[in-house]
Amino acid sequence: MKKTVSSLKAMKQKEKIVMITAYDALFANLFRDADILLVGDSLNMSFGGAKDTLSASLEQMIYHTKAVCNGAPDTFVVCDMPFGTYTDEQIALQNCIKVYQETNAGAVKIEGGVEKAHIIKALTTNSIAVMGHIGLMPQFVRSEGGYKIKGKDEANIAKLILDAKAIEEAGAFAIVIEGVKPEAAKAITQAVQIPTIGIGAGSDTDGQVLVWSDMFGLNTEFKPKFVRTYLDGATLFQNGLKEYMKNVKDGSFPDENEVY
Structure with missing residues (x-):
């Protein structure tokens, strides 16, 4: 059964x-x-070859969200709102309405804590479901000078908890917690009544998320520490290609059963 915000x-x-x-x-x-x-x-990084996520556009996200919704109509789909599409309440509302009107996404995801709570509130009061995102936030990579692990001290943990509570109060139904120390993720999870979904945040969150090309072994250039590889996808694809090339070059493909 398809999940809903409530379920x-x-x-x-x-x-x-x-x-x-x-x-x-x-x-x-x-x-x-x-x-x-x-x-x-x-x-934009996994399949576009970009160095970070910042160049992803709203048009890209809508195109891919449409495709995902078409492929999995009975699964709850969340569209990541790209950098620059929610800089204030009016812009955020305009862009998220566009996502809702042009796709079947069940929700949007927005990076930011206390400073983005008013934007989340503007969206949720206008019937747009929002998933928050705190901790290491990829859209902040340039302003922060890299990917910085969070929750290393009590002051930062307290700040993250404030962020989570502000997002919850603004009406978000869930929060992604990325790149934080496990003890911080546990404290955040215990501090809010909505689910937390971790990535590089330990096992005490209410769920987990991974990038599929990482977990299935397709990214041969870099493997984040928090990723568990469930399939040696790169080797499988490379071996399949070698076999195809061999069959084409020796004339064994196509055979009599593979022609009209």
Whole structure:
């Protein structure tokens, strides 16, 4: 059964939430049994070859969200709002309405804590479901001078808890916690009544999310410490290509059963 905002919130402390990225209809269909499919702006890095997520556009995100919704119509889909599309309440509302009108996404995701709470409030009061995102925030990579792990001291943990509570109060139904120390993620999770979904944040969150090309071993250039590889995808694809090339060159493909 397709998850809803209400059913996902009800999973807190009862059942772990499974979220995985998806960017097209083909893989969305393969991943349709997950609780949530996230159309992440990570697509710009994973499949666009960019150095960070900042150049992803709203048009890109809508295109890929449409595709994912088509491939997995019975799975809850979240669209990552790209950099620069929610700088104030009016712009955020305009862009998120566009996402809702042009896709079947169940929610949008926005990076930021206390400073973005008023924007989340503007969206949720206008019937747009929002997933928050705190901790290491990829859209802040240039302003922070790199990817910085958070929750290393009590002051920062307290700040993260304030961020989480502000997001919850603004009406968000869930929060992604990325790149924080496990003890910080645990404290945040215990401080709010909505589910937390971790990535590089330990096991005490209410769920987990990974980028699918990382977890299935397709990224041969870099593997983040927090990623567990569930499939040696790169080797499987490379071996398949070698076999195809061999069959084409020796004339064994196509055979008599593979022609009209």
